[in-house]
Amino acid sequence: MTVEITNPWTGQVDYRYEYFDAAAVEQVLARSQAAFPTWSGLSLVERGGFLVKVGANLREHRERIAGIMSAEMGKLHREAVAEVEKCAGACDYYAAHAIDYLADQPISTEAARSYVTYEPLGCVFAVMPWNFPIWQVFRFLAPGLMAGNVALLKHASNVPRCADVIAEMLQLAGIPDGVLGVLHVDNATAAEVIADPRVQAVTLTGSDKAGRSVASTAGQSLKKCVMELGGSDPFVVLDDADLDLTVPLAVSSRFGNAGQTCIAAKRFIVTEKIADAFVQRFVEAAGKLQVGDPGDAATTLAPMVRADLRDELHSQVSKSIAAGAKVLLGCVPGMGASHYPASILDSVKPGMPAYSEELFGPVAAIIRVKDDADAVRVANDTSFGLGASVWTTDKARGEAAARQIRAGACFVNAIVRSDVRMPFGGTKSSGFGRELAEHGIHEFMNIKTVYVA
Structure with a gap:
């Protein structure tokens, strides 16, 4: 299927692309599965080094990335530049703090040794919106990659180049192929991806209607999910x-x-x-x-x-x-x-x-x-x-x-904003789960008890 991208200001079609066919989707899923053992096997220091490079790439290419955002979803240029900078800051933040967030936590019991440890789940599938097309992705991606997970991204259909440029920033940083896979697919194919056994968890930012649909599909497969939905x-x-x-x-x-x-x-x-x-x-x-x-x-x-x-x-x-x-x-x-x-x-x-x-x-x-x-x-x-x-x-x-x-x-006495240092998410029809801060990096991890008698 051909998708046309219309410039919000001019009304002109700026770009056309094709949704992936089944073979292309399978190729992305296979690369993701193959990348997980290598990526999760790296130390936190090694993963942090890659993430710092991603942040540097974002800053170096911020004007170009901002231009893509303005063309695809109409964001003011200065707002777009600020968004790119915020993403770079998130990369630096998790590179600096993940070692503390993911350290084993000793628990005092009658055992000779008992503690909680954190293990990555595997592949996290993200369904992301168009309104903050770079920041929404890095909100899950920066902590997720530091945790040792790999990621699949289905971005909103009207911001395909935003998805592709994020993948480019990771590639320029030397992050191995398959650690982030971009899927240009429709909603029906996305539901199939959620059900695929190679996907371990799902995160969505979008409307409450979209959240109910995606959470229901994830629930059918007993997969952990985080839903950041609408608000009034x-x-x-x-x-x-x-x-x-x-x-x-x-x-x-x-x-x-x-x-x-x-x-x-x-x-x-x-x-x-x-x-x-x-x-x-x-x-x-x-x-x-x-x-x-x-x-x-x-x-x-x-x-x-x-x-x-x-x-x-x-x-x-x-x-x-x-x-x-x-x-x-x-x-x-x-x-x-x-x-x-x-x-x-x-x-x-x-x-x-x-x-x-x-x-x-x-x-x-x-x-x-x-x-x-x-x-x-x-x-x-x-x-x-x-x-x-x-x-x-x-x-x-x-x-x-x-x-x-x-x-x-x-x-x-301040406007509501997301801050990488504080947990972000809602309640009631605004969703469940948290992104950012220590809470966000723990959402897609196996919180594992180890007990040595």
Whole structure:
């Protein structure tokens, strides 16, 4: 099957490629199986040396990689460069810390010696999304490779060159053939790969719908999986918030990456006392965002990745307006092949898509509440549980609210972000398992008890 890659800004077909046939898939799987004994047999110091070289390659080629991201999924050039740098940092981090994370852990028992040791599982199959096409991969790849696992990557169909350039960075570092295998395949073939006995575990970043499908397939084969799914993150503004701090970061959290971020602020839950002041300043700041070519340094709001996803977002917006939401900004498809303007809806209520569904694009939903308790109630009134932020000049008050919000991460006076030093993941329909930090490297390992009487 031929796949066409359309530039999100120009609407022109930039690239065509073919899905792998059965023979090509088998070849990749066989190479992966053959690579595991050699790769897992290396010492942590040796694997770390390779990973440091990968990080150096990413930095050396960052401009080219950023250009690929901008062309394939429309990311602003400066955001793309920052993403590549973050991946290089993850390589350095795990190269430096994996020895401590994977050291045997002595356990005091009646035995002469007893301890926990960590062993790689084998081949981890990753199904990855387009919105952070390099970072999402390295979130699992850097710890996975340091753990001694090998990897298979099925990237989103619209970012094939991002997948290929990641493989190139590993090849340039001298990492053996088969340690990372790229599979350009459709979803049906991906399901077959999950069931293949040579695959030991599965990780997916994507929508909750995709997660349910992949987790079900993995479950049928009794394979460990990690699911990092969607979110409808609350951005809770308490009545003593510093708006000079809060408003610019609200704009950044909602409209960065054209709003196409699982941990972006989506529901702005604002207490009544400060609501009018916050909304006025938020609308004014968001209205200054400059749309345009993602490669242009003057552009501050990128296009959405595809026209069909823009249309799906606009349908959610239109239904919310029909149900009584008030338009404060935007909410009409704009210029470019798949652009949607910075948009803000006020008076969002239960029953509206903007209240209960993930808006995966540059649309903010304002929900006005009475007080702290009401804000926490609304923050938890969602099927998702990925991230949340609370904004207040009283840090103890903010932390108290954050501890009551059911999510994988709660930030006080800072926007939610993934950080290689801290575990990342969600709860409820936002998935299960953790990436990054020590927790992430342990997810795809056999945690083995050794007892010597």
